[in-house]
Amino acid sequence: MNWKRAVQIGIAGVAILAIGGYFALQAMQREARAVDDGVVEFKKGNYETAVRMLTPYADRGDKAAELNLGLAYAFGLGVKRDRERAHTFFRQSLGSRAQETYLWVAKSFESGDGVAKDAEEAIAWYRIAADDGSSEAREHLKGINRGS
Numbered sequence: 001m002n003w004k005r006a007v008q009i010g011i012a013g014v015a016i017l018a019i020g021g022y023f024a025l026q027a028m029q030r031e032a033r034a035v036d037d038g039v040v041e042f043k044k045g046n047y048e049t050a051v052r053m054l055t056p057y058a059d060r061g062d063k064a065a066e067l068n069l070g071l072a073y074a075f076g077l078g079v080k081r082d083r084e085r086a087h088t089f090f091r092q093s094l095g096s097r098a099q100e101t102y103l104w105v106a107k108s109f110e111s112g113d114g115v116a117k118d119a120e121e122a123i124a125w126y127r128i129a130a131d132d133g134s135s136e137a138r139e140h141l142k143g144i145n146r147g148s
Contacts, residue, residue: 035053035054035057035062035064035065036064037053038050038053038054038057038065038068039054039064039065039068041053042054042068042071042072042077046078047072047077047078047079048078048079049078050068050072050078051069051072051077051078051079054068054069055069058089058092061092063092063093064093066089066090066092066093067089067090067093067100067101069086069089070086070087070088070089070090070093070101070104071086071100071104072086073085073086073089074086074090074104074108083108083113083115084115086104086108087105087108087115090104090105090108091105099129099132099133099134099137102125102126102128102129102132102134102137103125103126103129103134103136103137105125106122106123106124106125106126106128106129106137106140107122109121109122109125110122110126110140119144123141123144126140126141126144127141
């Protein structure tokens with residue numbers, strides 16, 4: 001093989017990789033927009049639509065979808081209220097470091113609604129939320145400390 005042919009093959013390989021990368025990026029952007037659309041529907045109060053739109057993405061590990069489905073199941077928005085399922089979604093979404101997630105996990109443990117009541121676990125989650133900047137979590141911790 002001569003050097004010109006090798007260069008042509010190399011350029012063709014780079015082009016194939018670039019095209020593949022482009023299509024992969026397009027697919028990721030479409031998926032992100034679909035999750036965003038589901039979150040918008042949730043915020044508009046179209047809960048059944050939002051749950052239907054977000055479920056496939058939560059099943060694939062999308063943190064925003066998991067958080068919103070946790071809220072849906074916690075409060076029975078568009079689905080039958082299911083605190084255990086809500087708690088599972090909250091746990092799964094923790095990689096997002098979302099304050100709401102920590103706060104709702106803490107409240108689940110504090111109330112024992114859907115999970116075993118566990119004051120120590122609730123305090124641990126409130127601390128995580130407070131460390132992440134949640135003023136509501138800080139207020140809960142102050143109230144717990146005053147109560148002891």
